[in-house]
Amino acid sequence: MKLQRMNRRALTLGALAVSGALALTACGSDDTGAAGDSGTSAAATAAAGDIKCDDAKGQLLADGSSAQKNAIDAWVKNFTQACNGVQVNYKGSGSGAGVTAFTQGTVAFAGSDSALKPEEVTASKKVCTDGQGIDLPMVAGPIAVAYNVSGVDDLVLDAPTIAKIFDGKITNWNDAAIAKLNPDAKLPDLKIQPYHRSDESGTTDNFTKYLIAATPDNWKYEGGKAWQAKGGQSAAGSSGVAQGVKQTNGAIGYMELSYAKDGLGTVSIDTGAAAPVKASSDGATKAVAAAQVVGTGNDLSLKLDYTTKADGAYPITLVTYEIACDKGNKAETLPATKAFLRYIASEQGQGILSGIDYAPIPDAIISKVRTTIEGLS
Numbered sequence: 001m002k003l004q005r006m007n008r009r010a011l012t013l014g015a016l017a018v019s020g021a022l023a024l025t026a027c028g029s030d031d032t033g034a035a036g037d038s039g040t041s042a043a044a045t046a047a048a049g050d051i052k053c054d055d056a057k058g059q060l061l062a063d064g065s066s067a068q069k070n071a072i073d074a075w076v077k078n079f080t081q082a083c084n085g086v087q088v089n090y091k092g093s094g095s096g097a098g099v100t101a102f103t104q105g106t107v108a109f110a111g112s113d114s115a116l117k118p119e120e121v122t123a124s125k126k127v128c129t130d131g132q133g134i135d136l137p138m139v140a141g142p143i144a145v146a147y148n149v150s151g152v153d154d155l156v157l158d159a160p161t162i163a164k165i166f167d168g169k170i171t172n173w174n175d176a177a178i179a180k181l182n183p184d185a186k187l188p189d190l191k192i193q194p195y196h197r198s199d200e201s202g203t204t205d206n207f208t209k210y211l212i213a214a215t216p217d218n219w220k221y222e223g224g225k226a227w228q229a230k231g232g233q234s235a236a237g238s239s240g241v242a243q244g245v246k247q248t249n250g251a252i253g254y255m256e257l258s259y260a261k262d263g264l265g266t267v268s269i270d271t272g273a274a275a276p277v278k279a280s281s282d283g284a285t286k287a288v289a290a291a292q293v294v295g296t297g298n299d300l301s302l303k304l305d306y307t308t309k310a311d312g313a314y315p316i317t318l319v320t321y322e323i324a325c326d327k328g329n330k331a332e333t334l335p336a337t338k339a340f341l342r343y344i345a346s347e348q349g350q351g352i353l354s355g356i357d358y359a360p361i362p363d364a365i366i367s368k369v370r371t372t373i374e375g376l377s
Contacts, residue, residue: 050348053083056339058332063091064098064111066237067203067256068139068320071358072111075344078352082343086336094237096200096225102133102323108333109324109341111138113202114225115301116323124325131327131377135301136369138344139320140288140359143207144279145267146260147252148245149173151188156181158270159214165252166194166211167219168231173250181270188250195244195253198234200225206318207254213306214271214315254316257281258357269316272309283314284359291319293365298326298372300365319361327377334376341373 062072069092076088090111091097098110099120105127115135116124124133145162147155152173157165161177164170170177174187197204204227211219221228233251235244242259245251252267257279260266268276277283287308295301301321308315322341329337343349350360361369 050346051079051082051343052339053085054335054339056083056336057085058336059087059089060333060336060340061089061107062098062109062111063093063101063107064323065095065113065202065320066092066239067095067113067141067258067318068092068111068358069238070258070356071139071353074352074356075340075349078349079340079343083336083339086339088336088340092237094197094199095202095205099323103127108330108337109322111320112323113318113320114205115295115299115321124323127328128325129328131325131329133323134297134299134326134372135295135321135323136341136345136372137300137302137319137361137365138322138341138369139353140317140361141281141284141357142257142279142287142314142359143203143210143254143316143318144257144260145252145254145269145316146242146245146264147267148249148264149188149190149252150249152182152185153265154182154268155185155265156268156270156276159211160218162267162269163211163215163218165192166196166232166254167229168194169218190250193248193251194232195241195248195251196227196229196232196234197236197238197241198227199236201238202320203238203254203256203318207316210306210316256318269314271313271315273311273313275311277312277314279314279316281354281357281359283312284317286310286313287315287317288319288359289362291362291365293368298375300368300372302365317359324376326372326375329376338373338376341376342370345369345373 072090095112099112101107102110103123116133121132171192173190179187205225208223212223235241238255238259241253241255245253266279268278270276291302291304293300294303302319306315353360
């Protein structure tokens, strides 16, 4: 869907209130700066009167996923307009950095595109007195495979071909495997320049989970937040990968759809469905709606199906979690933490996401998130 059309829709509170469709991607920002004008202008029009500030005050420090940075920027703008006694500082340094900061007790909450690992839960118990870190799914959306190839406006790839490209097994754009999937495209005799994340990233984790699940014979790596394949170009953050691809003819990289703007094409994935599926909000909707809650207790981590063949379901989809202590939050930050998380999980907070190309969490899941937030202590 077009960002401009969604921005106009976001201008009315009614549209915000009823926005139930999943959508994911935000207007381009870098990982440390403010979101672009279109996304924040849409978010800024949201009414702030219903945001509950309670006793929230002071500075709230957070760090983590760059995938959600554009959404956080929009949320922070609305929240701090309503709760002017609070300053929210979200760095967006990447999921790995965010989890580390959380387990070291330097941030009130973290954003991560991957659920906490058992050893990270154990580490969190040192800072969550009588409690532990829990995963709260808050934002969802597709990871686009974006490319920059002069003269190629539409490109279809499947999981085996994507795996071979990023593993250095397919090195030229006119390779027979790519040509077979794109019989009408004028593929150039041009070297492929694959870009991956240099920092530990939940985006990398989810992208490689897709490759492991969809084409295990062609992706032999264990996966995780750190990139493991050899070769290719690397860049920090989603914005760094996007910038590298934009500047290099023949480049391809993976990034949240919010960063696949300004001249980049996005690959349509041949999943075995009736037609190839392009990265989109609607495609993320169909993928996340089928997710299962696999966390225990207050933890709400999800399991996604990366091998879906459902028509219109985009398989490379991630969920970003906010990670907080279920118990043992610091007294000076607990009111602000609960107020901010309450807002972003609310109908109003989730409602702005579709207007900035993100995907709201389905009602059945977000309702559990809201209940859990109210119990944070």
